[in-house]
Amino acid sequence: HLGDNYPMRPQDQGFTESLIHKSGGIGQSPDQPNSYLNPKLWKNGEVFQSTGYCTDVFFDAALEFIDRQQQAVKPFFVYLPTNAPHTPLEIAESYWKPYQQQGLDETTARVYGMITNLDENIGKLLTHLDRSDLSEKTVVLFLGDNGPQQKRDTGGLRGRKSWIYEGGIRVPCLAQWPGHFREGEKINQIAAHIDLLPTLLALTNTPRPERLKLDGVDLSPLLTGGKEKLPERSLFFQVHRGLRPQRYQNFAVVTERFKLTGYPGTFGNENLMLQAEPVLELYDLSVDPGERKDVLSKHPETAKTLLEQYEAWFSEMKTTRNFEPGLIVIDREQENPSVLCRYQDGSFQQGVSEGWMVKIVRPGLYRVKINRESGKPGKLTVNWQGKALHEFLKNGESAAEFELTAGAGLLDIWFQAEGEDRVYPGDNSPRGDVVITQVK
Template sequence: MPNEICCRARNAPSVCSALFPVKLLGFLCALLAPATILVAAERPNVVIFLADDQGWGDLSVSGNRNLNTPNIDSLARDGATFERFYVCPVCSPTRAEFLTGRYAQRGGVYSTSRGGERLDLDEKTIAQYFQQAGYATGAFGKWHNGLQSPYHPNDRGFSEYYGFCSGHWGSYFDPQLERNGELVAGEGYITDDLTTKAIEFVQRSKGEPFLCYLPYCTPHSPMQVPDQWYEKFDGAEIEMRHLNKSRESLPMTRAALAMCENIDFNVGRMLSKLDELGIADETIVIYFSDNGPNSYRWNGGMKGRKGSVDEGGVRVPFFIRWPGHIDSGLKVDRIAGAIDLLPTLADLCELSMNTDHQIDGRSLKPLLLEENSTWPDRSLVSAWGKRVSIRTQKYRLDNEGRLFDMINDPGQSHDISTGSQGIARQLKSEVEKWKQEVGFSDTNTDRPFSVGYSKSTRLPARDGMPHGKVKRSCHHPNCSFFENWVSDEASISWDIEVAEKGDYQALLDYTCRPDDVGAVLKLAAGSSAVIGQIAEAFDPPLRGAEHDRVKRQESYVKDFERVNLGTLNLPSGQAKLVLSAIKIPGTEAVDVRRVTLVKQD
């Protein structure tokens, strides 16, 4: 295998540029570190679309005749396609790798919920780099790298944020979202709403360079999509199927395809706005997804789906358009991944940054802009839980130690490890070295939830632990609530770390049936405690099923009422916040969505 290889499918004008070293400082240093400031007109804008659970095969440009995605396809036509682009098997790690240019394991992301999704505070994000260089920065959608400050997107370089910080959301129609930390009511279908807010940000930011990040939450379940998109697929014949048709749920496929066409519509809205504002030629546009498809459906014959470290779980579509700079229709066959996006965009936008951390990604600028670029061979690692796979330009070594020639066997059906023992040994050695370097682990239990870094701190059910007979409304924690509080021996707890000692007003979001009014609850941390009584019933119905196209696995949702339990005096440092029931006069105490601690002046 040659050490260097020419990688371009077409010629392009030669552009002389160099990637400056990148400096990734600790959290506080990240806010203060200097960055090179260029004249606004010399720097392009950046718009990044990130789909959620959309597979490589869920686009017509990939050859899928089941749907039509002309706007996303246009990015491939008018820009570059990376034909082998890799992300993580699930959501939050991919987002962390995009944000930092580093493997997610280096940044402490080991799970998708209960704190394991949080990006370590000494990691500096792409938004912080761009913000320091004078860019307006906004994110609109699913964050999934931490809720409580200082993990919140507003603390990680995004001046504007609208969306939700959890891993999935329970309702896509008029859902409760947040704007810059404040809970607000969403407006209409979530993908349409997020795009509208992003377009408004772009309109406000015209005249200065901007970084606009649009991490959608579709086609992730629940499988909800407006009628105008679903009608085409309702009962439709699905021409292109998963190789194992018995594993494919056609209702799920139809719903996912409808959601993908809605995404395409919204991508078109943004592209049209860039044209209308006259800034399309000054804007880099990127589109990719966070992992493989969330069901068994057509995906080009690749093995694996979401959650798998095989090809189908980690290979996704990737397109980048920059008119006048990147050749139209350029196809790049070199392997690349989410870890490459920060160094690439920093290079293209001429941001000068230094780092004490190792950047795992490479700038893809030579592949995009240089006429006769050379590109050293590389390996990319995919990991989730205890499973690890490694991909080179030609081979994949899977989690079981099986070796596949991905050029001649893209479906991973023929293990060649016996006949290629030298290659298999080398890749196994690389995996072990990678595990040691990144501190590979599928658990990390000593990370309490931060309180007091902002005026108000929300502690949702997702981040708590039930005790006794209390249980979650669903085993998927992200958008769940606690229910079945039938015993005064039960409780709910949150491990917290208080940044600043002082008084904190304690607010509880609850529901309670009329027959259960009167429950007396105690909220305590250390020697400080408050006691409050539920004096009013609030028993709204569950929502969500009325919009589902496929029966969901996640929790349904409902509205919650808020009660002030009183004021806690909290010392700084770690503590266990415990919500318990002193008295349950009815069958149950309350259902709990969250506790909010508000720092008092």
């Protein structure tokens, strides 16, 4: 979901080596057709046909990278976010069948099988660090991204993925650094993903660039035992869908004791109608981590304070950050051709794709190829910089050439069959995807 085009790719963001799948997951558009077994991946920007199960492939590549860095006597940083467990729930029967035999439904059994495979790979990684004499020189962090997607046990927590309740946003975080971190201890203090960067900077004695403002805090005193507690603070969360967040939608403010939620359960509602007074709930997590009892009526001043903090935070986010995603830069010196994925990277209004926000660096002749199901003749249209360009496509044709100017803005491209209205695909498929290549 971070963007498949320049300058959003890992190799554009500072990684010297990368092995990735595209889009939001293996098998999602434009990464179709694909499979968790022997997946087609991208290695340093080039197509790479892997062999094996996806999680195994990613971990093996990480170990090879670590070995090369060690042999070159160089430090290393490995970011290893696996795509599993995640739908589609593809995993060998030997992993999920034992869980089904214990009475679990097949869906849950497959998720647990994926976790078992992930656990094996983490064990392989830790063993490799031990055997390579790297364990005491390596900080290992394991972090979940969200609660479960499917309905299954959440350890008594309320909600799941996309919900602002604890079952949706509270995840495991494990830290290992033998000889440096306190071992076998649970730290009962709130923290978030925004704390990882300042923590790693502190642990590695890496100075923070003056221009870089960080929202998180350094957790290293808690990990090493230098401190038992950090100063009180509030953490802010908002989980919506789409590119334009709305004030109060599916938000939470979390403190050491209390948690305020607003309009819970409204993820995905891009047309949320706000009420005159925000829909709020307050929970005392110190005695009610499962968020079963709303105590707002007993602590109205606490709710008022946390709501004011949220409003100030949202206003700051809105004024200091651009909510719109970065432009896709079409530049043959960086990426040629560029694949424009309608579903993942298109600009949407009310669920309808209206094109892509791009910057074309160099004027010239471009070959535009569109993924279309219809083999009928019709018109391929490129709407750019306020000018609509048309080329007629015969039966079965899918590409034409256009002279495009340099500039930035909305690039809309579509095919319209003769005698038919324009079709606006809305599904997670490659229909409407475009490959654009600068010819000269």
